[in-house]
Amino acid sequence: MDITVKGLEHTYNPRTPFEKRAIYNMDLHIKSGSYTAIIGHTGSGKSTLLQHLNGLLKPTAGSITIGDRTIKAKEKAKHLKSVRKKVGIVFQFPEHQLFEETVEKDIMFGPMNFGVSEEAARERAREMSRLVGLPSEVLDRSPFDLSGGQMRRVAIAGVLAMNPEVIVLDEPTAGLDPKGRHDIMELFYRLHREKGLTTILVTHSMEDAARYAEELIVLHQGTIHLKGTPQEVFSSSGKITEAGLRLPETIQFKYALESKLGIRIEETPLTIQE
Numbered sequence: 001m002d003i004t005v006k007g008l009e010h011t012y013n014p015r016t017p018f019e020k021r022a023i024y025n026m027d028l029h030i031k032s033g034s035y036t037a038i039i040g041h042t043g044s045g046k047s048t049l050l051q052h053l054n055g056l057l058k059p060t061a062g063s064i065t066i067g068d069r070t071i072k073a074k075e076k077a078k079h080l081k082s083v084r085k086k087v088g089i090v091f092q093f094p095e096h097q098l099f100e101e102t103v104e105k106d107i108m109f110g111p112m113n114f115g116v117s118e119e120a121a122r123e124r125a126r127e128m129s130r131l132v133g134l135p136s137e138v139l140d141r142s143p144f145d146l147s148g149g150q151m152r153r154v155a156i157a158g159v160l161a162m163n164p165e166v167i168v169l170d171e172p173t174a175g176l177d178p179k180g181r182h183d184i185m186e187l188f189y190r191l192h193r194e195k196g197l198t199t200i201l202v203t204h205s206m207e208d209a210a211r212y213a214e215e216l217i218v219l220h221q222g223t224i225h226l227k228g229t230p231q232e233v234f235s236s237s238g239k240i241t242e243a244g245l246r247l248p249e250t251i252q253f254k255y256a257l258e259s260k261l262g263i264r265i266e267e268t269p270l271t272i273q274e
């Protein structure tokens, strides 16, 4: 499902002393089945943009087209709901939204809320938990008895159980240890490759962006500052600095080496943080 953003503008608290234009003059096309990463300094508009991608916010001006549905400033609530079904968002620390008694019920909650029968929802819960690598014996347990990494997988299974065509990931690895981060990023990459899921990753990690995304979008002060393949974006180090970002040495090294040797290095070396 393609996504097209045209002349998008979003102003919080318009016509009040707290008026804040968070996004302006934004044009964007995300191809069906692609993997796009959005990076930018805090306050650059990432979270505002991603809330437009699934109809949580309405544009102040301009439009956003998701598949065959166009959302403009005066959109009706029911249109926004139909978009929400197609675009799943994995928010930061999604496990904070778990609330059911068992893992299975938590994963079933979304589909049942959208009219899927109990039996079909249970079947989806089993399938999605397998997909995200949860052992079947956890389905009857309380999500709150699980480890942090497993809780996050439950929350992700809940989003996938809605069968979204697009998945938006907002810092999906925040708070996980290096192994947990790697496993979750690999999981989303596998879903993208095997299921053709259109994937949009909002991240602070330029290494993850370089490693997984085909297209990178750098936001700065509410608009698109730079856009292109990871190689194109990361070769523009001056513009990266202008956006208030710092290119990790591993990435600088990779692109310096590539241009010196005239070859492509597939793997971006990862810095182990902590």
Ligand code: ADP
Pocket (backbone or CB within 6 Å): 012, 013, 020, 021, 022, 040, 041, 042, 043, 044, 045, 046, 047, 048, 049
């Ligand atoms: P990011 O996700 O890149 O940190 P945001 O989209 O959260 O950026 O914020 C963009 C700008 O909009 C910032 O200046 C921020 O202070 C402002 N902003 C975000 N949310 C609100 C809100 N609910 N009310 C008023 N201003 C907001």
